Amino acid sequence: MPYKIDYTRLAHGISWVLHPFLLPVYMIALLLTATTFALFPANVKFYLLWVILLYAVLIPVLALGVLRSLGRISSYRVDDRRERLLPLLVGAICYLLCAITLAKIPSVVFLRKFMVAAACCEVLCLVVSLRWKISLHLTGMGAVVALLVVMNIAGVGHMLIPLSVAILGAGALASARLYLGCHNGMQVLAGFGGGFLVATLAMLFL
Known part of the structure; x- marks a missing residue:
C-alpha cells in the first residue's frame, strides 16, 4: 500500500520549524559558523x-x-488579529533591548542591525494589525x-x-500557511514583501 502524505501535518511542521521565534536562532548559528564571526572566541560566541x-x-x-494566563490571548498561535498587538509590542521591545545589549560589542554591528531590523518588522506588523491581518511567519522570512x-x-x-535555502523555505512556508487557511495570498505576499523591504532599509540606514 503506497504511503499517503499527510499534508496538514507537513504544513504544521513547516510552520513550526520556520516559526518567527526560531529564525533569529538559525541566523545567529549561521553567522557564528559561516562568517567572520566564526573567528570569535568561544566565550564571545556563547x-x-x-x-x-x-x-x-x-x-x-x-x-x-503570561498573556495567555491573563486571558489576553486565546491561543499561543495568536491567530486573532486583534490579539496580536500586545505580543508584537513585546517582541519589538525585546529586539530593541537585544540591539542595545549587542551595541556593547562594536565588532558585531551587523548583528545589532539585524536586531533593529527585526524590531522594525515587529512594528510594521503591529501597525498593519490595527486594520488588517498580515502573515507574521512570512514577514520573518522576508527579513531573513x-x-x-x-x-x-x-x-x-x-x-x-x-x-537559496531561505528562498525555498519561504516558498514552502507560504504554501503551508495558505494550505492551513491561516492567510490568503495577499496577506502572505504583504508579509514577505514588507519584511524584506523594512529589514533591508533598516540594515542599510539604521
Missing part, C-alpha cells in the same frame, strides 16, 4: 547566542504564557532573505547557498 536566545525566544515565549542578500552584497560571507 554570550552572543545567550543574548539572542534570551531576548528573541525566552522572554517573548514567557510573555505569551533580506539579511542574506545584504550579507552577500556587503561581503560578510558567502551566503548563496543559505540564501
Whole structure:
C-alpha cells in the first residue's frame, strides 16, 4: 500500500520549524559558523547566542504564557488579529533591548542591525494589525532573505547557498500557511514583501 502524505501535518511542521521565534536562532548559528564571526572566541560566541536566545525566544515565549494566563490571548498561535498587538509590542521591545545589549560589542554591528531590523518588522506588523491581518511567519522570512542578500552584497560571507535555502523555505512556508487557511495570498505576499523591504532599509540606514 503506497504511503499517503499527510499534508496538514507537513504544513504544521513547516510552520513550526520556520516559526518567527526560531529564525533569529538559525541566523545567529549561521553567522557564528559561516562568517567572520566564526573567528570569535568561544566565550564571545556563547554570550552572543545567550543574548539572542534570551531576548528573541525566552522572554517573548514567557510573555505569551503570561498573556495567555491573563486571558489576553486565546491561543499561543495568536491567530486573532486583534490579539496580536500586545505580543508584537513585546517582541519589538525585546529586539530593541537585544540591539542595545549587542551595541556593547562594536565588532558585531551587523548583528545589532539585524536586531533593529527585526524590531522594525515587529512594528510594521503591529501597525498593519490595527486594520488588517498580515502573515507574521512570512514577514520573518522576508527579513531573513533580506539579511542574506545584504550579507552577500556587503561581503560578510558567502551566503548563496543559505540564501537559496531561505528562498525555498519561504516558498514552502507560504504554501503551508495558505494550505492551513491561516492567510490568503495577499496577506502572505504583504508579509514577505514588507519584511524584506523594512529589514533591508533598516540594515542599510539604521
